[in-house]
Amino acid sequence: MTTDTSGGATQPPGADALRARARDLIAAVPPATTPSADFLRARFDAGLAWVHYPEGLGGLGAARALQPVVDAELGTAGAPSNDPHRILIGLGMAAPTLLAHGTETQRRRFLRPLWTGEEVWCQLFSEPGAGSDLAGLATRAVRDGDAWTVDGRKVWTSSAHLARWGILLARTDPAVPKHRGLTCFVCDLTASGVEIRPLRQLTGEAEFNEVLLDGVRIPDAHRVGAVGDGWPVARTTLMNERVSIGGARLPREGGMIAKAAAVWRDRPELRTHELHQRLLGLWVEAEVARLTAERVRQDLAAGHPGPEGSAVKLAFARLNQRISGFEVELRGGEGLLYDDWTLRRPDRVDFTGRDCGYRYLRARGNSIEGGTDEVLLNIVAERVLGLPAEPRDDKDVPWKDLAR
Numbered sequence: 001m002t003t004d005t006s007g008g009a010t011q012p013p014g015a016d017a018l019r020a021r022a023r024d025l026i027a028a029v030p031p032a033t034t035p036s037a038d039f040l041r042a043r044f045d046a047g048l049a050w051v052h053y054p055e056g057l058g059g060l061g062a063a064r065a066l067q068p069v070v071d072a073e074l075g076t077a078g079a080p081s082n083d084p085h086r087i088l089i090g091l092g093m094a095a096p097t098l099l100a101h102g103t104e105t106q107r108r109r110f111l112r113p114l115w116t117g118e119e120v121w122c123q124l125f126s127e128p129g130a131g132s133d134l135a136g137l138a139t140r141a142v143r144d145g146d147a148w149t150v151d152g153r154k155v156w157t158s159s160a161h162l163a164r165w166g167i168l169l170a171r172t173d174p175a176v177p178k179h180r181g182l183t184c185f186v187c188d189l190t191a192s193g194v195e196i197r198p199l200r201q202l203t204g205e206a207e208f209n210e211v212l213l214d215g216v217r218i219p220d221a222h223r224v225g226a227v228g229d230g231w232p233v234a235r236t237t238l239m240n241e242r243v244s245i246g247g248a249r250l251p252r253e254g255g256m257i258a259k260a261a262a263v264w265r266d267r268p269e270l271r272t273h274e275l276h277q278r279l280l281g282l283w284v285e286a287e288v289a290r291l292t293a294e295r296v297r298q299d300l301a302a303g304h305p306g307p308e309g310s311a312v313k314l315a316f317a318r319l320n321q322r323i324s325g326f327e328v329e330l331r332g333g334e335g336l337l338y339d340d341w342t343l344r345r346p347d348r349v350d351f352t353g354r355d356c357g358y359r360y361l362r363a364r365g366n367s368i369e370g371g372t373d374e375v376l377l378n379i380v381a382e383r384v385l386g387l388p389a390e391p392r393d394d395k396d397v398p399w400k401d402l403a404r
Contacts, residue, residue, distance in 0.1 A: 182230030
């Protein structure tokens with residue numbers, strides 16, 4: 001924040017002030033001679049990690065739209081990146097949840113190593129019997145003095161094999177309706193009783209995991225929000241997740257459409273009139289989706305993650321599948337080749353760095369992760385378009401009395 005010398009209220013720093021602060025950081029901690037981890041910590045402490053966050057938590061209370069000003073200044077100086085693709089869940093889901101619902105102690109403990117990439121996060125929400133119906137989850141957390149004992153099973157947990165911490169949603173009161181008996185916690189993935197098993201997927205990789213929780217102890221100090229208020233906390237996480245998955249900032253003709261367009265330009269022998277018409281249609285849809293995502297990000301920057309993020313993520317999933325299918329068809333027989341089916345446990349999803357076969361197979365998962373297409377369609381219908389809700393006979397029934 002900058003101080004108003006006339007005695008008025010302090011004003012958030014503008015672009016010039018942020019550039020000056022970035023240059024001061026570069027001068028004090030030269031990127032060329034400073035270890036990456038040390039530079040990233042210094043950047044966080046200088047308020048240049050995410051400038052829209054509060055002072056002391058990696059930001060300066062500035063406008064979120066000014067972050068590129070800082071990034072450009074530091075990038076020109078050769079400053080190291082925190083590798084955001086590797087820590088996407090922490091940056092896009094855990095951090096905004098902690099900022100909105102966490103205690104000051106939790107924010108100061110977790111946000112710095114989260115942003116620097118020293119501690120990786122995952123999301124412990126989905127279960128074998130509670131994927132689309134997340135509020136029906138069965139993982140139990142029972143209070144035991146100043147701690148909770150957790151037992152249950154989570155699935156489709158991206159990056160759990162790399163993570164130190166997980167955002168955990170558990171049932172703390174089975175005697176009330178399912179949405180009201182949930183509580184959110186920060187779970188230590190290195191704690192006794194946590195077992196992480198790989199889930200091999202269609203691509204051959206084990207990017208996802210199954211996480212078993214057997215008598216895991218979580219201190220009450222790691223509870224996020226009030227007891228029984230887990231659903232509003234989870235909704236914050238989910239709304240940010242959908243924007244994080246489907247609303248990534250891309251240049252024009254960026255992302256999946258770039259790969260298909262490149263093949264079209266480089267391989268004229270593959271072209272047909274019908275394929276040309278389809279590519280043009282996909283290109284236009286990709287540009288519409290990109291611009292729509294920018295609008296949703298602006299709402300997010302203003303602190304209002306809304307249901308519109310579900311529409312963005314839905315469009316992202318369907319478009320990725322259509323574009324990857326088009327590329328396979330355009331390439332013909334070579335589009336069916338696949339680079340490596342070896343079981344691996346990757347640290348990120350790389351749509352554009354792998355071959356056409358990988359993009360086609362991995363895009364199938366876009367309709368499941370971050371909310372299935374069917375769930376997102378309901379959200380868009382009810383909360384964006386204002387259409388009548390589907391009839392539900394379980395909203396006022398205690399969870400313990402529901403058929404499972």
